Structure formats: structure tokens, C-alpha cells
Amino acid sequence: MPSPKRVGKIEFGLLSPKEIRKMSVRKIIWADTYDDDGFPYPQGLMDLHLGVIDPGLRCKTCGNKASDCPGHFGHIELAKPVTHVGYTRLIRKLLRVSCRECSRLLLSPEEIYKVLGPEEERNTDVITEKDVKKERICPHCGAQQNKVNFEKPTTFSEIWTDENGRKVDHKLTPADIRSRLEKIPDEDLRHLGINPDVARPEWTLITVLPVPPVTMRPSIILENGQRSEDDLTHKLVDIIRINQRFKENQDAGAPQLIIEDLWELLQYHVTTYMDNEVAGCPPARHRSGRPLKTISQRLKGKDGRFRGSLSGKRVNFSGRTVISPDPNMSIGQVGIPLAIANEMSVPIRVTPFNIEEVRAMVLKGPVRGSLTEPCGANYAIRPDNRRVRLNELTCETVAEQLEPGWTVDRQLRNNDIVLFNRQPSLHRMSIMAHRIVLMNGRTFRLNPAVCPPYNADFDGDEMNLHVPQTEEARAEAHMLCSVYNNILSPRFGGPIIGGIHDHISGLFLLTHTLRWFDKEETVSLIKFNPPEHLPKPGKVENGIEYWSNKQVFSMILADDLNLVYRSSSCKDCEVCKKGDCEQDSYVQIANGQLLTGTIDKKSIGAFKGNILQRTIRQHGQERGAQFIDDFTKLSVRGIMFDGFSFGIDDEDLSKTEYKQIDEGLDEAMRDVKRRIQIYEEGQLEPMPGRTLEETLEMQIMQVLGKARDKTGEIAGRHLGLSNSAVVMAVSGARGSMLNLTQMAGCIGQQAVRGERITRGYEDRTLPHFKRGDRGAPAHGFVRNSYKSGLTPTEFFFHAIGGREGLVDTAVRTSQSGYLQRRMINALQDLKVAYDMTVRTTGGRIIQFQYGEDGTDPSKACFGDPVDVRGVLENVLKEEV
């Protein structure tokens, strides 16, 4: 590898007509492409001098065949100059800062000095349009200047008032502009930031148009044998046709009007040839009505040359399919359909040590019918780099020829390492390395515990898979990207992989309060992760040994774990009863034994899991991953022990509760009515900084909000931990008490932008209400619950509120996506150097110490570099 070189400077210039003619191999004059025999016309757009695309023919310029000829430029001599759409801004600037008579810069040397400063201090500053006052007199020749108007896309005109006080609008033709720009002296151009050696301004007006080689606008042959030309060729045909007509008319001395029309038409074609999406210019269309994809469109945007072909491209050795869950796998594994494993391969070099093994693979060929069969091979690569496709015919001969020096593309097999990815790849955990498990079926399988980092679910999500092809790539994947290395997030120093949904519900049910299991039950709970020995039974009654539920959970904990914290079911009581907590939410773990407390989201959940985080800090990532695998399996057993389901009757309350809810809501309605009455009588005291209406609205919202919460309390009193939704809400597995309130009690006020719904008809939201009605039902209060069902007006208001949420998410995702893109573009090349400075690739310092404290957040403890609490807890074994 050559040593890296520093870019000294980059020069941006314009192509001069002279250069265009010099690089051109052929002047193009015919608009036609192929004659009746399918042979290109000489001096036509497909001239053989411009390169060849048909196999068999030879290029008339370089003599190479289609595969080797890079293509060569031709040129078209335009009858009259036209403006280049890409440089209209520059042309406008130059016209405005230069004199219309002598073309010198409209500033005297003193004025230039004033703007740019003394000669030796001048940097990259240049003179702009604003430095020149409008419609002044030229300081060099004394000519009166006129206002130069620019009209999109390519029209320039001068405006002045004549002696009679009338406004005169005089159009500047490209030829006029060209002759003006030609006269601007080189020295003046340098003040304007233009290097006249590489970019004379008159070159922005095209007199000679380069014709790109046929290799960049190949024609394709359709199934019916017809040729279909590239969009660029179509556009060039248009240009040549009009140019030809223009010339003929010009030579025949046609009237000025016709010449002008043709000139404008030529301008249009040249403009759309370069950019077919210019403002104020109808796009040129294909016969089918599709807008043509011209030069600018090839480069721009997501699928353009830069973003589509250079920064990112299609890759080989990758697969994509739907994902589905498999809780019996390890988090570090990924299940792969046999069909994909057969198609994708890993190259292995044949050596004397593995030749027999590889020969067996070659002999097996590309067909692998079942999971149990050993892997075969798809290709063999000879020492001279020739690829031989293996099939029933070739595999035997190849197996005989095989010797060290060959390379064989082996099919994937169990325990191969692959990179697994889900878009949008917003953080580094969006691509992680997994180990393969071959599986039947057609989907990728993954442990549901790795869903949070990928942000994946199983409602039809698809994911991508890439197979590293070299030993280095596999080593990097294993050591840097493996799932185990990414359990702790670099964002906040806590686990991002952890229990979700059923894992949390399951362990909550298993560990809540004290329960006893006999030997059979205990063993069935831990049969997927059995310890070497069962611990000593917690109690023996009538000669039967019993183990407590906390003992069962403790079997998967590391032995020296010491933790004290409050679980997510903690109600923040004023005086904490600690070990005697009624909710059993005071978690105490001493020497790897769960003494009190319930395991829930705060213990094992993704983003929060305390136990998980401590296990990884004390015992490393492998043990942490082991713990995740263990508790996912234990939780599945735990949730199956009692069963877990939710039905419509789980939202039922008793008569007394319904009565209480009704009374509560009636009372709220009366309260609202009373407040409205106070307002209408003019007795309402406005709150500081609010109008009367705002005060009333706030009061109503508050009253109704309270009423809704009250129904929730009533419902919550009836629905205890025997209700699955309550279990999920309390344990933090999914949903909240608010969801339950809305199902069983009352849905509550629907809001748009945080206010009651007010829009609709004149003075009312719907024709079902009286004009000016300020009552709760008329402004989107839904009194019913999802269980009891909504009235038609309530349903409508509910739809309004729901729609706002959808619109918000749609807007947010697109905005944050763009923000993310800009951030990545700005930060992508920064790295932390060995002296802990953050630097760019050029060695420029961005931060003198990474994060100002030089700590890696993924090695820190929720942001703190040292886990003081953890150390103390380990020593004291009690709450710190």
C-alpha cells in the first residue's frame, strides 16, 4: 500500500470550448443513431469513434473491444451560444458587478481595498454582489449601469427607465452576455474569487457541447429485437435536430422572430439535457409520459451516483428474510433457513491438513437436503483464479484434481459467524455478529431478548445477514461485534439486551411473595438450565423437601452477587418497610441468594436490569449472556407454571364499582357544568397570565382528568394481581395502569395539541350538539371504556385524538432520520487516538480528552466511572 498522501489543493474549473474540441474524437452532426441494418451512422450519436457497446465490434478510436474500450467524447457545434443552467447564479453575479460597456469591475481600487483589506492580508474573502451598489456609474468609463434581472430558469434582461419615464425591459441573449463576460479583465476576476486560468466566465455559455461516450448511455435491445435508447441519447437527438434547424434558418436569413424561437428551444433542450428538474421549466418527457433521467438526475439523491453507487452499493454474500422468535436459542445465535445456508458460502483454502475434509465437501457438491447432513461446496477456485461451479457432473473430477493452493467455497454450517443487521442502522448495536444455527423453515430466527438493540418485532420485520469472507473479518466480527460485546450499551452504561415482555411477567409471577415447590416442581422449573446440585431445601415438612421460589431463581444467579434496591412495583411509600414490604418490592440479594423482593423490569429488563448489569461488571460478558439465556428459559417455565392469559372478562368489574365509577363521572360532569355557569355569569377569576377562556379550559381538563384517574383507582382496587394486565403493568413488562383504566373504567378526554377538541362546525364540534356548548361531551370527553363501548360521537372524537398520534410519529421519524444522517456525516471519521484525544483523519483535535473525562460509557456504571455503590454493597451486604 502506498503511504497516505495529503491533498494539497483541489481546483475547480470550467471546460473551455477549446478543451472540449481537443478531447473530442468526432464532430457529431446527425441526429440518427442506427441505419436500417442496425449499423451506427458515421458522425451520428452512436458513431463507432465514441466507443463500442455491442460485443464483437471494435472501437474506431482505440481499437479495443466493448469490454476494454473506456469510450471517447464527441462534440456538437451549437449554432449560437446558450446558457448553462448550473451557472446562472454566477452569470447573474458577474453581470451585476461588471460594467455594461467596459466590463470592468464596478469598484475603484480604493473601494476594493476597503472591502478586501491590504494586499498582504487578503485571504479567501471575495467581492460579492452586495459590495457593488445597484445601478451606479462605472468608475472606469463613466457609463450608467442598469438593473440586471434574472428570471428562472435561464432568462436575463436589463431594466431601465427611458426619457418618457417608461420602464424598458431589454432581453440579453446568451451571445450578448458572452461578449460582456469575455471582456472582464483577469485581474478583476481574481477579486471575485475566480481563477481565470482555469475558468474564464464566458465558458459558462456553451458554444460547443460535449457528447458523452456511448459507454455512459448504452442502448438496450428489448426482447422483440427493438433497440431502446438511453434517455441521454434521446435528449442529444433533440438538441442536434433543433441545432440543425437553427443553422439552416440562420443561413437562409430567416426573420428574427423565428431565430429567437429556435434559440429558446435550443436553450430548453440543452437545459433539460443537464437538469430535468429545474424550477420554472417543464420537464422533458419520454413518449410514455415519464420524465427523462438526464445528467443531474443521474447524480442527485438517494439512488444517484454518489449515495447510490459510491457511498453504498449492492453487496454479495448477504441474505434477507422475515424474522421470527425462538426463545430456546442463545442470544448469540441466529437461526438460518437451510436454503440460505446452501446458497451462501465461506472460502476455505486447501492445505495438506484439511484436504481430505475439503475433498469430502467438494464431493458432496451444492446439494444439502437436510439439517443433519454435512455441508457441501458451491464453487472451487483453481490456483489460477478460475472458478469452477460444482454440480453433479463436475464435483467428482474437481475432487480428484483438488490439491493445496485451491480455494473452495464451502456452504454455511452450524457455528459459522455472520453479521446480522436491521435497518435503520441507527447505532452500532444495529449490526451484531451471531453464530449460525441451521433450521428448517424460511425465516431467520432470533432470541426475543435481542430485539431491543435491533428495535425489531415479529410483525413482518425483515433483517439482513452478511457472511464475512476472510479470517480477519471473522475475527473482528467475533471480538468487536458479537452480541456478547454489545450487551452493555455505550449510550448509558447499562444493559440494552435483557428480558422483555413475557420474561418479566414470568419472573414476576415466579418470584412474587414466598411460595414453595416440591422436588418435582423445582426440577421442572429449572430443567433447561440445571445446576450441578440442587441447593439445600428451604424447608422440610412431613419428610417432603421444599424449595422456595426465591431459591429457584437464585440458582441462576452468580454466587457472589450482593445487591439491594427497590423493584419497579415499589410504590415509594413515605416510610419504607424494607424487607417487610407488602408489595414485596424490596429486593435483597446476598451472596447470590435472593432473600426478599420480586424480580421484574428493574432487575432483568433491557435498559434497566440491575442484576444483569452487576453480573456483567463482576463476571464479564460471557457470564452475563449466560444469565440472560438462563433467565429467559426460567421465565418461560415460570410463566407456564401458572399460565398467563387475558380475556374480555378480565376487564369486568362488579356492580358496586360500576356504580362508583358512574357516580364519580356524574359528579365530574356536574362540576364542569358548574364551572361553565360561573364563567358565563362572569364570576370566574382568571389565573395569572391566562384569559378567562384559558382558565376555564384548564379547570375543565383538570376536573375531567381527575375523574378519569379516579375510575382507574376504582378499577384497580377491584383488579388485583390475579389480573394479567395488572401483573404486566406492575412488573413493567408491558402497558400501564392507564391502559387498564381506559379498558375497564373510562377513556377520558381526547385532546389535540394538548387542548380539548374545538374545531369542526360553526361554534360546535359536531351537529349533534348545541351551538356554543362548552360541556364535556361536546368537546371530546369519552365517558365510556373500551369494554363498555363508545357512542358514535365519542368514537369520532377518539379517532381525532388517535390520528394526531399517528401524524406526530410520522413527522418525528422523518425529522430525526434526517438529523441522524447529518450527525453521522459530520462525525463519521472522528476517532479516539491513543492519547485519548478525539481527532479527525487529518490529526486535527476535536476534544482534548474524550468526553472530557476519558471514560468509555459502556465500561462505566450508568454514567459513573466507578461503581462505588456496587463495591460498598458487596462489602456491607445491605442497602447503601
Next chain:
Amino acid sequence: MDTKDFSVIEHVMVPEHHVMTREEVDDLLLKYKISYDQLPKIYHDDPAVKTIDGKVNDVIRIVRNSQTAGRAESFRMVVKRPKK
């Protein structure tokens, strides 16, 4: 208050700025093994730079309170602000 008496440097939100001496700068460049143009930059018309009378090509030491590290030092070279 007379506006002429106001100095941005005294505001609580403005971190300490000091112009570094030649020797200090040489030590700094040596410590990080960098050249002048690899330092972060600050404009010559920055209000804080103007108050401490920093000139173009001076290096300013900025000491600010940091959420993560308590106090953090950084160094910026004064450059002339380009037009616009």
C-alpha cells in the same frame, strides 16, 4: 448599568479564557504532537477573545466546568473570521 462596564468574561455562563504564552503553546503542541493548524479554532471577534485581548494566531486556554469531569481544559487558536 452602563453598557461599557459590562464584560462577558464576568458572566457565570462564560468559561475562563486566558491567552497562553509562547512557551506554554510550545509545550502544548509538543504534548499532543500537533502543529498549529491542528488546534481547534476560535474567531478573533469572539466576545470573550476580544475582552482578554487575544490576537490572531494567539492560543487561548479555556477552562470550563464539565458535567463529566468537573473541570475540563481546552485550547483554541484565534483565527480571523472570514466574511459572512
